[in-house]
Amino acid sequence: MEIVLVGLNHRTAPVEVREKVSFNAxxxxxxxxxxxxxxxxxxxxxxxxxxxxxxxxxxPEFSHQCAPGLSSFLSEFHAVRPEMLSGSLYHxxxxxxxxxxxxxxxxxxxxxxxxxEILGQVREAxxxxxxxxxxxPVLNRLxxxxxxxxxxxxxxxxxxxxxxxxxxxGVKLAERIFGKLEERSVLVLGxxxxxxxxxxxxxxxxxxxxFLMNRSRDxxxxxxxxxxxxxxxxxxxxxxxxxxxxVVSSVAAEDLILDREIIERxxxxxxxxxxxxxxxxxxxxxxxxxAKLYNVYVYNMDDxxxxxxxxxxxxxxxxxxxxxxxxxxxxxxxxxQASVELVSLVDELRARVQEERIAFIKARMESMAHLSEQDRxxxxxxxxxxxxxxxxxxxxxxxxxxxxxxxxxxVEALRDLFLSKREKP
Amino acid sequence: MIHIALILTVAAYVLSLxxxxxxxxxxxxxxxxxxxxxxxxxxxxxxxxxxxRSRGLHTVPYHDLYGSMSLFGWLLALTxxxxxxxxxxxxxxxxxxxxxxxxxxxxxLAPADxxxxxxxxxxxxxxxxxxxxxxxxxxxxxxxxxxxxLGEERLLRRHELxxxxxxxxxxxxxxxxxxxxxxxxxxSIGIGTALGFVSVDRLTGQIWFYDPKYVVTLLVxxxxxxYFRLARTTTWRGARASKLCIFxxxxxxxxxxxxxxxxxxxxxxx
Numbered sequence: 027m028e029i030v031l032v033g034l035n036h037r038t039a040p041v042e043v044r045e046k047v048s049f050n051a052x053x054x055x056x057x058x059x060x061x062x063x064x065x066x067x068x069x070x071x072x073x074x075x076x077x078x079x080x081x082x083x084x085x086p087e088f089s090h091q092c093a094p095g096l097s098s099f100l101s102e103f104h105a106v107r108p109e110m111l112s113g114s115l116y117h118x119x120x121x122x123x124x125x126x127x128x129x130x131x132x133x134x135x136x137x138x139x140x141x142x143e144i145l146g147q148v149r150e151a152x153x154x155x156x157x158x159x160x161x162x163p164v165l166n167r168l169x170x171x172x173x174x175x176x177x178x179x180x181x182x183x184x185x186x187x188x189x190x191x192x193x194x195x196g197v198k199l200a201e202r203i204f205g206k207l208e209e210r211s212v213l214v215l216g217x218x219x220x221x222x223x224x225x226x227x228x229x230x231x232x233x234x235x236x237f238l239m240n241r242s243r244d245x246x247x248x249x250x251x252x253x254x255x256x257x258x259x260x261x262x263x264x265x266x267x268x269x270x271x272x273v274v275s276s277v278a279a280e281d282l283i284l285d286r287e288i289i290e291r292x293x294x295x296x297x298x299x300x301x302x303x304x305x306x307x308x309x310x311x312x313x314x315x316x317a318k319l320y321n322v323y324v325y326n327m328d329d330x331x332x333x334x335x336x337x338x339x340x341x342x343x344x345x346x347x348x349x350x351x352x353x354x355x356x357x358x359x360x361x362x363q364a365s366v367e368l369v370s371l372v373d374e375l376r377a378r379v380q381e382e383r384i385a386f387i388k389a390r391m392e393s394m395a396h397l398s399e400q401d402r403x404x405x406x407x408x409x410x411x412x413x414x415x416x417x418x419x420x421x422x423x424x425x426x427x428x429x430x431x432x433x434x435x436x437v438e439a440l441r442d443l444f445l446s447k448r449e450k451p
Numbered sequence: 452m453i454h455i456a457l458i459l460t461v462a463a464y465v466l467s468l469x470x471x472x473x474x475x476x477x478x479x480x481x482x483x484x485x486x487x488x489x490x491x492x493x494x495x496x497x498x499x500x501x502x503x504r505s506r507g508l509h510t511v512p513y514h515d516l517y518g519s520m521s522l523f524g525w526l527l528a529l530t531x532x533x534x535x536x537x538x539x540x541x542x543x544x545x546x547x548x549x550x551x552x553x554x555x556x557x558x559x560l561a562p563a564d565x566x567x568x569x570x571x572x573x574x575x576x577x578x579x580x581x582x583x584x585x586x587x588x589x590x591x592x593x594x595x596x597x598x599x600x601l602g603e604e605r606l607l608r609r610h611e612l613x614x615x616x617x618x619x620x621x622x623x624x625x626x627x628x629x630x631x632x633x634x635x636x637x638x639s640i641g642i643g644t645a646l647g648f649v650s651v652d653r654l655t656g657q658i659w660f661y662d663p664k665y666v667v668t669l670l671v672x673x674x675x676x677x678y679f680r681l682a683r684t685t686t687w688r689g690a691r692a693s694k695l696c697i698f699x700x701x702x703x704x705x706x707x708x709x710x711x712x713x714x715x716x717x718x719x720x721x
Contacts, residue, residue: 199607199612201621202603202607202616202617202621202622203607203621203622203623204621204622204623205620205621205622205623205624296685297684297685297686298685298686298688298689299685299688300622300623300688300689317608320689320690320691321688321689321690323607323608325610329610333612
């Protein structure tokens with residue numbers, strides 16, 4: 027039972043690469059199905075956010091053999107040249123894969139250290155995969171642990187208590203331009219999780235007008251009711267861009283939503299009044315070329331990394347505490363993993379010993395024909411009792427072992443001594 | 452006495468500058484407040500230094516270059532302090548204090564270059580000079596604010612956000628501060644110029660005689676009126692208005708130097 031992780035994130039790949047291998051919900055489901063149907067993985071979970079695309083899985087064979095297959099699958103699935111991904115992909119196995127996920131969930135691996143969205147995104151990815159039957163006992167346990175880590179880090183350290191997210195970073199950036207946002211108008215494109223976060227942040231700052239635009243008008247109206255905004259019809263750009271000072275876009279779309287022509291027209295209508303565009307979409311929603319227009323400020327996910335660096339510095343004091351929580355849970359998970367393996371190991375040993383006993387008794391009893399049936403049964407019972415005692419004692423000793431590393435080492439030693447390589451799970 | 456005031460002024464301004472710079476890098480409110488407190492103390496000490504100088508001259512110290520420079524520095528500090536208290540933002544102090552210090556030190560450390568007492572004296576004339584220098588100080592402040600605006604705007608557009616950008620006032624506040632400063636300058640130069648005409652009328656019986664300084668002052672007035680008008684329009688708001696403000700201050704500097712020294716007969720040091 028090994029865990030494998032293949033993925034890329036904002037640290038290993040630029041936005042141009044990340045947007046090519048991002049998964050929407052349908053793609054995530056299809057990828058999970060294909061990985062299992064091809065026999066690459068037995069359990070699968072795709073975690074795709076603005077900053078990362080990661081595939082977690084439990085392979086049928088040893089994970090090190092599985093990783094190249096997963097990399098090839100990713101490039102094939104997204105029709106991207108393998109060499110484009112080769113420098114960007116990371117592979118983690120077992121303990122490192124577990125630690126990576128727990129750090130992701132804690133917000134320690136995020137572009138914005140301690141950001142709040144990632145926990146929701148991990149939860150959503152797990153819920154989605156679980157509902158579609160892509161996860162099994164290992165990934166279920168792993169992701170439940172990850173959610174617990176995220177929750178603990180947010181409640182027990184300042185890393186989680188301070189409101190720090192992509193949305194709030196973008197909003198603070200808007201305040202660098204406009205000052206207080208109280209008299210400002212904001213247009214939010216897309217009504218997904220990040221869109222909602224932004225709306226929430228903006229409402230806290232008391233913006234004057236909130237406009238919402240979403241392909242699904244029902245969802246936009248739902249948000250508008252919740253936060254007191256107005257819904258604008260999708261695609262009515264000339265009217266929609268005339269008033270707002272800030273535009274936040276987080277639409278899941280393959281193509282650009284706001285191109286240079288649209289923004290140029292809007293700026294003309296606005297008489298060049300300053301416009302701050304926050305592009306939180308992946309792939310990007312806004313033509314980066316509009317940044318050259320007068321009084322237009324455009325920030326995408328990568329640009330926000332500057333803010334991350336500043337906040338990271340201020341929050342680094344909390345990292346050791348958060349890392350301690352992560353490590354405690356990594357140990358907990360590995361302990362569970364080892365105990366599960368121990369149970370399966372003892373079962374396998376018992377089956378093996380039973381086979382040996384049957385063969386042994388069959389061979390020896392032929393030369394002891396004088397024994398009655400009752401004596402034979404008694405002898406077999408005594409032998410069973412002895413073997414069970416021999417098996418149980420080391421098993422109990424292993425279960426009682428406090429130190430995880432020694433427990434894992436002992437399990438490995440038992441495997442090597444009593445089971446052939448072929449029989450290793 | 453004048454030496455004590457001088458030392459106290461320099462000490463207070465240097466400490467104020469130090470606290471403002473520290474505030475800009477660390478962002479701690481207490482440090483910023485200390486910057487303001489020492490600026491206020493520097494203003495008081497600077498006032499006594501000017502007072503001592505005035506006692507010797509029996510008028511506002513504008514009869515030599517260094518006196519008018521010191522007065523300019525004091526009015527710049529006063530205008531900035533007013534602006535800081537009005538807009539409740541301290542981070543510009545680190546950029547303004549060096550100018551105040553340079554003007555003060557240049558005025559008090561260099562030898563005096565005193566001209567013969569002018570014919571014009573009295574309260575009206577003193578207000579004319581003081582308000583004119585106040586206007587130049589306010590325009591200088593708007594220049595500093597515009598330079599900061601352009602720098603910050605450039606950093607924001609290039610996505611080069613260092614620690615400092617987060618401490619500076621938001622772009623729109625910088626615009627408002629610059630406009631407030633220009634408004635102070637416009638009112639001062641308007642009243643100051645009117646008082647100048649009154650003084651001339653009292654001395655000569657005629658309100659107008661040709662002096663290139665009049666023409667340049669009128670040009671400065673018009674340019675800043677133009678800035679004040681355009682900076683509030685959506686088309687000019689932002690970098691364009693700031694560039695215009697910087698250009699206007701170049702004209703002010705020319706008026707303060709070339710015009711005063713080489714062209715004007717009655718406006719040597721203000």
